Amino acid sequence: MAVTCTTLEEVRSNIDRLDQQIVxxxxxxxxxxxQAACFKKDTDSVKAPQRVEQVIAKVRDLSHSVGANPDVTEQVYRAMIAAFIQLELAEHAxxxxxxPKN
Known part of the structure; x- marks a missing residue:
């Protein structure tokens, strides 16, 4: 639970602390x-749209239980997943x- 801050500097300090943890x-x-790239056979399995939707549903539910805004959480996760998919596609390639070819 977030502490109640009394100054803007205190708010920013807490945001900076959280950013460190998030990164x-x-x-x-x-x-x-x-690591997942090693287990996937093709680019379709890297993109895994069904898995993306499972993760989105899971984090939306989690948002409700912890008091986060589920729409914000979904937007952040969709952006993060898209970026990780691009990284994973490059690593998979x-x-x-x-x-070695068999």
């Missing part, structure tokens, strides 16, 4: 995305180019 978590999430 750290994004880095960790990105490492798992990179690199893996398929460098793997």
């Amino acid at each position: 750290t978590l994004l880095a960790e999430r990105g490492q798992f995305v990179s 690199e893996l398929t180019q460098t793997s």
Whole structure:
């Protein structure tokens, strides 16, 4: 739960603290995305639209339970997932180019 701030500087300091945590978590999430590229056979499995919608539904539900705005959460997650898909597509392409052909 957020603390009640008494100054704009205090608000900004708390936002900066949260940004540090969010970026750290994004880095960790990105490492798992990179690992996922190894397990996927083709670009369709990288894009995985059904999985995207599962994640969106999950985080919208989570938003309700923690008091976040579900629309904001969905927009942030859609942008984040799109960026990670682009990263994963590039990594997947690199893996398929460098793997030995059978």
